[in-house]
Amino acid sequence: MTDVAIVGASGYTARELIQLLVRHPGARVRMATSRQDEAPRLDTLHPSLTGRIDLACEPFDPDRVASAASVAFLALPHGASMAATPGLRARGVRVIDLSADYRLNDPRVYADWYDHEHTDPAGLEEAVYGLPELYREAIPPAGLIANPGCYTSTAILALAPLVARDVIERSGIIIDAKSGVSGAGRSPKLTTHYPECNESLSAYGVGRHRHTPEIEQVLGDIGRSSGGGEPVEVIFTPHLVPMDRGILATIYAEPKGPASEHDLMDLYRSYYEDSPFVRVVGRLPATKDSAFSNFCDLTVRVVRGRILVIACLDNLIKGAAGVAVQNFNLMTGHPETTALL
Known part of the structure; x- marks a missing residue:
């Protein structure tokens, strides 16, 4: 205990x-x-x-x-x-x-x-970056874990297989993400005051959101570990959605060669086959599918020569508390899924 x-x-x-x-x-x-x-x-x-x-x-x-x-x-x-x-x-x-x-x-x-x-x-x-799907071997002996953010977990999990396998160009990646109001925290703010955010959709942090360098850093590490030296550059635009919880990201990337949905889905399933909380699905995922759970749901499409990845998770669980418990489990020798399924 x-x-x-x-x-x-x-x-x-x-x-x-x-x-x-x-x-x-x-x-x-x-x-x-x-x-x-x-x-x-x-x-x-x-x-x-x-x-x-x-x-x-x-x-x-x-x-x-x-x-x-x-x-x-x-x-x-x-x-x-x-x-x-x-x-x-x-x-x-x-x-x-x-x-x-x-x-x-x-x-x-x-x-x-x-x-x-x-x-x-x-x-x-x-510090060890605490995203178990990517740093599972480094987490158990760590004394200090940097738990990832909710937007970053969504974007990184969505893009990691493409960067690791050198499937996409590493610049010009567009991350269009929407989050529920709980992502702004519990402290009262004008932008999250009910009359301000209810029945309204708004972008914020355009071009200067603090999660941008975190996404680029981790994806850059993945790229270098797979033999690619060029940095990853993303355009990340978050939006506030009038719902309590959940994140959905639609991500656009330029493939380096011909891309087929079948091959990309196989790539994602293979990449995450040992990750119990990433579900690669054929349907278009919605925030209610992963709400109140530690799952990240994602799928891939090819549209007019571009690769689209759609990913969603619960920002308070897989985007915060749930992944913290995943890290705790790995640090203390418990099965990764303990208390999370």
Whole structure:
């Protein structure tokens, strides 16, 4: 049994994470922290947890976390995780960070896209990118996992087979993605206020969304590992959709040679044959197909000489809490699917 802590327990992702962990046979949630002054109970923060866990939040203290847990899930905002992680790692706590603080390899790239300096470059050196479908061998011994984002997981899983097998041109890739409102977090914002976002569809972060360098970095790593040296360049445009949860991405790429749907589907099935949470489907996937699950559904089409990949997943589970539990399972020797099916 592994004792775990939830650092930053008030958000949607933390709620989903706790719901998964309370039914995990090898995990015990021993501690939760909150930056709220009143230190609320978890079932007050998240009424859906009533009767499932009896725990009150505490202020964050690395010594208290280390005395209670050997693994900490950090569900903190960007910037806050890099402040908390060094103290936990110094005390031997293994960290699964759900923010973006450890996803980019280069602190200069992080500063450029997140508008502040990275204060833990040693952590960047240590961190393993936590997408099991691509980094399954590196995750088990890791002490610090950079849990991927929801948009990035969708786009990377959709494009990885094409980049790995050198099937497409690595520039001019277009990622058109739509996300439910929960992807913006629980803190109130004008853009996610009900009268602003209901019955409306809007693009945001055009040309400057922070997930762009993360997508390019991981896909570039995949390309280099398969023998291609040129970088990957994407045009990523996210959209806010008036639904609670889910992401759907339609991705357009230029093939390097003749492409057939049959061959591409075979490629995807082969590439993901050992990945229990990627479902390569013949139908056009919809967000309801993967809602409340840890599955990513995807399919491939060829239209007027272009390759189209359509992929969807639940942004709170496969895009956040579910993949965090996948990483926990790999780190602690449990079957990857534990508590997720």
